[in-house]
Amino acid sequence: RKEVEQDPGPFNVPEGATVAFNCTYSNSASQSFFWYRQDCRKEPKLLMSVYSSGNEDGRFTAQLNRASQYISLLIRDSKLSDSATYLCVVNADYKLSFGAGTTVTVRA
């Protein structure tokens, strides 16, 4: 079983739509959680950390459910520039475990 599982998508949405996706993780001892964004042929970039109480960063909202070992990301009012692969990332000690990514394509 993979440590982090994600729906690969793709999610194709029109500009202005809301899109949400999630991931699950297997290590109950995981300590911190992140969403990274990766554009084609570029490096992963930290989008946001995910806190137990849930957190927002502009149009992005992340939620964490430790009991179900489930993390979600919601993008409101999506922009063309949101098109990317979103990586769910889980930290246990120093080690980051990456999901395979969810591809989002926002169309005009």
Next chain:
Amino acid sequence: DAGVIQSPRHEVTEMGQEVTLRCKPISGHNSLFWYRQTMMRGLELLIYFNNNVPIDDSGMPEDRFSAKMPNASFSTLKIQPSEPRDSAVYFCASSRSYEQYFGPGTRLTVT
């Protein structure tokens, strides 16, 4: 502040040749990571250094791979001899807490 710097950005080499990838972490970061990314296997951690000391090299595929960090501002990943299955993008990342920051990567092609 400059981000993580990697060189070369692209490397094409023939099977059997030695390849050396270089990384300069963000100043003040005490942890450095080498990753490999392929379509088939996604992002894989190869090795992790903390305060210039290798802590976990369990992800290094085999003895052909070696990594060093002689000081806080420089690390190398060497493949000798290289094989076509080593073709991938190799990322270096650094951190001072849980959040890691990635360099632009080295795209390696072994023919």
